[in-house]
Amino acid sequence: MKPVTLKQIAEILDISVTTVSKALKDYPDVSKKTKGLVRDLAQTLNYKPNEFAVNLRTKESKTIGLIIPEIVHHFFSSVIKGIINQAEKKGYLVIILQSNESYDLEKKQLKLLLNKRVDGILISIANGTADFNHLEEVLRDGKPLVMFDKIAKVVNCSKVIIDDRKAAYNATQHLIDTGCKRIAHFRGPLLPQNSIDRFLGYKKALLDNNIEYDSSLVYICECGDKSFEEGKLNAKKVLEDHSDVDGIFINTDMVAIGAITAFKDLGVKIPEDISIVGFSNWFMSSAITPTLTTINQPGYEMGKKAFKQLYKELKTLKKEKHIIPKIIELETNLVERNTTKPILKN
Incomplete structure (x- = not known):
């Protein structure tokens, strides 16, 4: 019929x-x-x-594109829930694509979304993204673009972020306050801004507490689908390279859980021998033994804020030709659990 x-x-x-x-x-x-x-x-x-006819008349597709590095990642799954929660309220369909941390795939996906004539795009860039011309193309095409979590500072669009440098500083400071004096850092790849900022926060906390920075205590993790194994591998390397390490600040909870697993297998006591602080507050961080002290990163709230900003810009473009980019910064907090010792009393 x-x-x-x-x-x-x-x-x-x-x-x-x-x-x-x-x-x-x-x-x-x-x-x-x-x-x-x-x-x-x-x-x-x-x-x-007839939605198609309505879209032609209003020049809207009522769809937005979302590109994330990993769908199965706890943090990004929380972000997706936040975005969809808000998108459904406004009658928008969300097309979700996964870049697998690949710059080339990310470029193809952005082009695909533009060809599908989505109204706007939300993106957390891949670890391998070093050139941003494909992101600039979205803006040249007249589409609103909102970046979140892993961003490119040089792209003139709205961004929803946390203060990664401050959060990492607080994580490292907590290790120092609990008595750690030789602190390693398992950092993310060299390119993403959040990985850079977490490293800089770690380094500043050391220097502010008169602890000499030692580059040999910094271990790089690609933080992809092998994060758990990277955590185990780097934990073993730390013991081989630096038997005096008594604390580690780790870039993500998955890597941290891998490290905890390796230390337990090797007979290292946590936190008596080595204290650990992770990052993101993944649900497994409270399920593992010992439970993981970590930085709580508000993924769900980040998703909600990212869509709300995109929606606001879509409405602005109906009246004006110019969008004023906005930086939205969300708060983080340290969640103390059992991989760190109590704070020392003065």
């Missing part, structure tokens, strides 16, 4: 197509009686609006 049209409803009720359309949209200049007749008949005939 062919879909029922407004014209058919109008002919049955002997009213104009305009009146039918207004009645379904609850316009005040249509009587309650007419609205009731139209709605009842529309329901009986299983009428559905």
Whole structure:
């Protein structure tokens, strides 16, 4: 059966197509009686609006694109939930794509979304992204772009972030306050801004406490789908290279859990021998033994804020041609658990 049209409803009720359309949209200049007749008949005939025609008329697709490095990652799954929660309220469909931390795939996905004529794009960039021309292309195309978590500072668009440098500083400071004097850092890849900022926060905390920075105590993790194994591998390296290490600040909880697993297998006591602080507050951080002290990163809230900002920019573009980019910074906090010792009393 062919879909029922407004014209058919109008002919049955002997009213104009305009009146039918207004009645379904609850316009005040249509009587309650007419609205009731139209709605009842529309329901009986299983009428559905022609979304394609509406989109052509309004020049909106009512879809947005979302590109993230990993879908199965706890943090990004929380972000997705936050985005979808807000998108559904505003009647938007979210197309979710995974870059797998690949710059080339990220470029292809952005082009695909532009070809699909999405209204706007949300993105957390891949670890391998060093050139940002594909992101600039989104802005040149007149589409709003909002970056979150892993961002490119040089791209002139709105961003939803945390203060990674401050959070890392607090994580390292906590290790120092609990008595650690030889602190290693398992950092992320060299390129993403959040990885850089967490490293800089770690380094500053050391220097502010008159602890000499030692580059040999910094271990790089790619933090992809092998994060757990990288944590185990680097834990073994630390013991081989630096038997005096008594604390580690680790870039993500998954890597930290890998390290805890390796230390337990090797007979290293946590936190008696080595204290550990992770980052993100993944649900497993409170399930592992010992439970992991970590930085709480508000993924769900970040997703909500990112969509809200994108939606605001979509509405702005209907009235104006220019968007003023906004930086939205969310708070983090340290969650103390059992991989660190109590803070020393002065």
